[in-house]
Amino acid sequence: MEQLYEFFTRKLKNTPTDFLRYKYSQIKWQGRFWGLVGPRGVGKSTMLLQYIKLNLDAADTLYISVDQLYFSEHKLLELADRFVKAGGKHLFIDEIHKYEGWSRELKQIYDSYDDLQVVISGSSILDIYKGLADLSRRVPIYHMQGLSFREYLYLFHQIEIPAYPLEDILAHKAHIPDVDHPLPLFQDYLRKGYYPFGKDEEFEMELMQVINQTMEIDIPQHLQANISLGRKLKSLLMVVAKSVPFKPVMQRLANATGISRNEISSYLIYMEKAGMIAQLRDTTGGIRGLGKVEKLYLDNTNLIYALSPDKADIGNVRETFFMNQTRVLNDVVSSPISDFEIDGKTFEIGGRKKGQKQVQDATEGYLVKDDIESGYANVIPLWAFGLNY
Numbered sequence: 001m002e003q004l005y006e007f008f009t010r011k012l013k014n015t016p017t018d019f020l021r022y023k024y025s026q027i028k029w030q031g032r033f034w035g036l037v038g039p040r041g042v043g044k045s046t047m048l049l050q051y052i053k054l055n056l057d058a059a060d061t062l063y064i065s066v067d068q069l070y071f072s073e074h075k076l077l078e079l080a081d082r083f084v085k086a087g088g089k090h091l092f093i094d095e096i097h098k099y100e101g102w103s104r105e106l107k108q109i110y111d112s113y114d115d116l117q118v119v120i121s122g123s124s125i126l127d128i129y130k131g132l133a134d135l136s137r138r139v140p141i142y143h144m145q146g147l148s149f150r151e152y153l154y155l156f157h158q159i160e161i162p163a164y165p166l167e168d169i170l171a172h173k174a175h176i177p178d179v180d181h182p183l184p185l186f187q188d189y190l191r192k193g194y195y196p197f198g199k200d201e202e203f204e205m206e207l208m209q210v211i212n213q214t215m216e217i218d219i220p221q222h223l224q225a226n227i228s229l230g231r232k233l234k235s236l237l238m239v240v241a242k243s244v245p246f247k248p249v250m251q252r253l254a255n256a257t258g259i260s261r262n263e264i265s266s267y268l269i270y271m272e273k274a275g276m277i278a279q280l281r282d283t284t285g286g287i288r289g290l291g292k293v294e295k296l297y298l299d300n301t302n303l304i305y306a307l308s309p310d311k312a313d314i315g316n317v318r319e320t321f322f323m324n325q326t327r328v329l330n331d332v333v334s335s336p337i338s339d340f341e342i343d344g345k346t347f348e349i350g351g352r353k354k355g356q357k358q359v360q361d362a363t364e365g366y367l368v369k370d371d372i373e374s375g376y377a378n379v380i381p382l383w384a385f386g387l388n389y
Contacts (some may be wrong), residue, residue, distance in 0.1 A: 001082060001111045003173040004137055008063045015049040019155050020319050022163065023047065023144045023389045024329070029055070032139060033110055035130050036121040036143035039275025039299070040210045044121045045094050052092065061090040076105045080113060080198070091119045096131075097124035103131035110138065118196045124218045129273075145275070147302060148325055149186065149386020152193035157185065164387045166330060166342065170366060172375050174384045182373060184205060186383040190317060194324075195301040207306045211237070214274050222270070237298075241279055241307035244285075245295045245319050268296070275299050278323055281336045283341075294334035318370050318382060319348045328389045337361060348384065 021043055028034070029051055038044050045065075052061055067074070074271055076099060079350035083091060096102050109118060120139075122128050133140055153176065155161040164174040169340070176182050192198035197206055215237060216230030223229065235257045248268070254261040270276045278299050281291030297320045298304050304312050304320060321338060325330050326342060335341040338348040338358040348354065352371040358366025369375075370382040 001070075001079070004062065004064050004068065004079075005173075005196055007065075007068065009058070011049055012053055012058060015046060015053055015128055017050050017053055019151075020050060021047050021144065022148065022151060023142060024051070027142055028140070031117075034142065035119070035128060035139060036142050036144060040124065040214060041122040041195045041197055041206070042144055042275075043147045044076045044123070044144055045341070046196070048092050048094065048119065048121060049314075052090070056090055060088055061087060062094070063092040063094065065094040066102070067095050071099060076102065077108055079114065080109045080118075084113050084116055087116065087383070088118075088342070092119045092121075094121050095123070096120040097122040097337060099129040109183060113169045121215075124222065127218075127222050130222070143325075145195040145328060146302075147196060147198075148328075148389045149189050149280070149383060150191065150389070152189045152198075152386075153185065155196060156188075156193065156199060161387065163389050164384075165198045166326070169384050169388065170345075170380060172380070174387045180373075182381075182383050183371065186386070189386065190301040190321060191305045192302060194300045198302070204306060205355055207302060211276070211303070211306065215271075215347075218275055219267075219270050232257050233271065236264075236267065237271065237276060241304060243296075244316050245280075245297055249296055249298050265293075267307050268291050269294075272299075276303070278320070280323060280332070280334050280362060282336075290332060295319075295325060314370075316353070317352075318368075321382065322347065322349050322368060322385055324389055330388075335362075338365070 020383055024047055028080060034072050036044050036048065039109055049063060050238055051062060057088070080091060106118070106120070109116070132141065137364060147155065150163055153161065159176060159179065161176055168174055181187065192203050195207065197203060200206060215233045216227065220227065220229045236253065236259060239256050250261045250264045253264050259267065268277065268279060273280055276299055278297045279293045280295040280297065282294050284291050300318050302320050304317055322340065323332055330342045333341050335346050338346045340347040344364060345361050348358040348364040349368045352369055355368060356367060359367060365378060367379045368382050368385070372381045375381050375384070
């Protein structure tokens, strides 16, 4: 196990603790058994290591990634047994979905070691939810998404500001201290600020690797399909990337991608759970997530510029940003008269010249404008919604 401890010690030493993600304060860290999931590259592993570094004793804690060579010859159950007998109390297991038969062994660990805290994480959200079917009542799962505009400001530019609830944003209380012109920073965020690795020189290449890994490997493996499905799924992703926000017509998508019409809706759900697309639903289901799909978007604006750098539709970018940033703390649904609705409030998204027509009949309507630095009355700058979490 020495190599595992060496890996853990090295990772812990190189983990910065000056910036903590929004999810950090929302997790019940002392829970005996829980999981953290989210799309590739959003910073899950770093946050787990930060908690260990700030709160736990490395002498009775171990962080591992199951894609290490150790697990080509040893089982998770064997590791847990040796760890507990050596006085271990906290076991953090990253990339859990890469370990064959992980859910069965985790259940044995859960039942066998009452005093051991086990935390799992992974980017193949589909596999983790499927594997935890038997443990779902006993294993809370936290979902983390990429950086908000607020988090980007600190991580990329050391500008520290608090998160503002939606009510404060609508009341024009959200602002960025000592920044007179937020729009250049906002434009940079839209292109490369959603992922913590956006500061890397090879960001575009790294993001394409995330996309390819998700579409060509994660989803096909989950479905036990061959590589040809991955190519079709990428073509479906490109259709979404190059379109303005649109209501999905299954036959049209089938014709454009070669995927069976009857399978399109299922694949869209898989892509949504994997952090590649977002589906805007109406309220017909009565419960969050069960409504009819009204519009398709890419998950975040960085994906738009990565997949369609020369043809990124500005209307698409604006609506994608609004939905992506507000959905974390709010139930965002389609509006029958405008773009979005949150708790009875109507939101119309547009540019500087956008008029009030779409919200004039709303009970409580707001005009969300890009390309403005500050708001007034019911006009709110688009960038301000990036300070919500």
